[in-house]
Amino acid sequence: MLADLNEVFQIANEKKIAIGAFNVVNFEHIQAILEAAEKLSMPTILAFAQTHEENDIAYLEEMGPVMVLMAKRAKVPVVVHLDHGVDLDYIEKALKLGFTSMMFDGSSLPYEENVKMTQKAVALAKKYGVTIEAEIGKMAGITLNNEGITENRKSDRSMYTDPAEAKDFVEKTGVDCLAASFGTVHGEYFAEPNLD
Numbered sequence: 151m152l153a154d155l156n157e158v159f160q161i162a163n164e165k166k167i168a169i170g171a172f173n174v175v176n177f178e179h180i181q182a183i184l185e186a187a188e189k190l191s192m193p194t195i196l197a198f199a200q201t202h203e204e205n206d207i208a209y210l211e212e213m214g215p216v217m218v219l220m221a222k223r224a225k226v227p228v229v230v231h232l233d234h235g236v237d238l239d240y241i242e243k244a245l246k247l248g249f250t251s252m253m254f255d256g257s258s259l260p261y262e263e264n265v266k267m268t269q270k271a272v273a274l275a276k277k278y279g280v281t282i283e284a285e286i287g288k289m290a291g292i293t294l295n296n297e298g299i300t301e302n303r304k305s306d307r308s309m310y311t312d313p314a315e316a317k318d319f320v321e322k323t324g325v326d327c328l329a330a331s332f333g334t335v336h337g338e339y340f341a342e343p344n345l346d
Contacts, residue, residue, distance in 0.1 A: 152218065251280055255284070286311050
C-alpha cells in the first residue's frame with residue numbers, strides 16, 4: 151500500500167525499528183525489495199535518485215510509474231521517495247507521478263542559497279502534501295551537485311554539518327527531515343570513513 155513517510159516513521163517508532171530505504175533502478179530491484187518486505191511484514195522505502203537519470207542508469211518517467219503502481223499493490227506500507235533531487239522542476243515531475251516523499255539536496259550550494267532553495271522545495275512539498283528531507287554539510291563519496299555534475303568526494307572534517315547551523319537551517323526552512331554529514335559516505339568509499 152502506498153504510504154507517506156510519517157506513517158512509516160510512526161511504525162518505526164512503535165516497533166523501535168529502522169526502516170530500509172533502497173534506491174531502485176529496475177523492475178527486479180522493486181520486486182525483490184517488496185517481496186522481502188512482505189515476507190517480513192515490514193514497511194519499506196523505494197527511492198529513485200536524480201543522479202540515476204543524470205548518469206543514464208534509469209529514468210524517472212519509466213521507473214516512477216512502476217514504483218508507484220507496485221507500492222499501491224504491496225501488502226505493506228511503501229513510501230515512494232525521490233532521493234537527492236537537485237532541481238525543483240525534476241522534483242515536481244516526481245510528485246506529479248505520485249511520489250509520497252522527496253529530498254531536496256542543496257548541499258553543494260552556499261548555505262544561504264541552500265536555505266532559500268530549500269524553502270521553495272518545502273512550499274512544493276506542502277502543495278503536494280508530502281514529506282520533505284533536505285541536506286546540509288557534504289557527504290563523501292559519489293554525489294550529484296546542483297549543476298547536475300557527479301562528484302567523487304573524499305571525506306574531510308570540513309564537510310561535517312555544524313549542529314548550530316543545522317538548528318538554524320531547520321528553523322528557517324521547516325523541513326521534516328534533515329540529512330546531516332558526520333563522516334558518512336555516500337556510495338563508493340574513496341577513503342576510510344571517520345564517523346563523529
